[in-house]
Amino acid sequence: MSMFDVDRSGTIGFNEFSGLWKYIKDWQNVFRHFDRDRSGSIDRNELRDALRQFGYNLSPPLIELVQSKYASNVTSAYGPAPGITFDRFVRACVVIKQLSAAFEGLDTDRDGWVQINYDQFMQTVLSLP
Template sequence: MAYAGYGGYSAPGGYGGPGGFSRPATGPPHGADPQLWAWFTAVDTDGSGAVGAHELEKALINGDWTPFDLDTVKLLMSMFDVDRSGTIGFNEFCGLWKYIKDWQNVFRHFDRDQSGSIDRNELRDALSQFGYNLSPQLIGLVQAKYDIKASAVVTGHGPPPGITFDRFVRACVVIKQLSEAFQRLDTDRDGWVQISYDQFMQTVLSLP
């Protein structure tokens, strides 16, 4: 399902959204949620029994009906592709589904003006509540990196600036991963690390 203004899965065939059924759905595995199985078979457009990045990209939408950013999709895939097959099976899909629904609730909470996107102040408040007290300069960098609409506003075209649901999830996940990587290097917990260029590159490049 897709929540207006917040993003989610597009509706299966017959409900007006992209990512419709390509074949009749088979019965769900024993104990599986039939509705969730129906969503999975809808997303699995080639009938392979697993979902690839491009299939998932077509099925995930933001509240403004734009598709999820492919880099965000790949990040989610890397987090839930437990067997490292390059695709998402049904059980992995169930975990991904719950993860996105949980993030929808987070997004709703911080999108206080109900605009369907996260502005600079809302982003600052969200990251602060998560325990990441970034400087104003860093907040500005995050906003600039993940707000794809900002350039349109500068030219006087397009919707107001803000970070869409998919990019909000991606920004928060990336900041969490970078913070955890820094904490592993900051062994004395003084907020400073001394590492070589090679160590720094290894740390950053090892992140999904």
């Protein structure tokens, strides 16, 4: 919630709530757009297409890793199909965005490589929300 508590008052005011609501609505539209088979969850291919559309070209093993990290394993006939549900999809996208931004911040010459020591690595990872 802290990312919507713009004035850091510790509570969510009306304007902040509107922002949050708009944010959720936008994400729901994004989710529906990429849930192409309308299964209520995001499978590997849908995830790959979504991330690609967002500008993140993850390799197949990375897609697999994200999928297995965020997918729920509900196999009940009444629950959502196995895959990434809405809230986890948002979380996965936010994490990938933040990790990518952190990497880009370190890769100052933009060649796709960074050389960092333990201290910088820990600082980078721990400073992520």
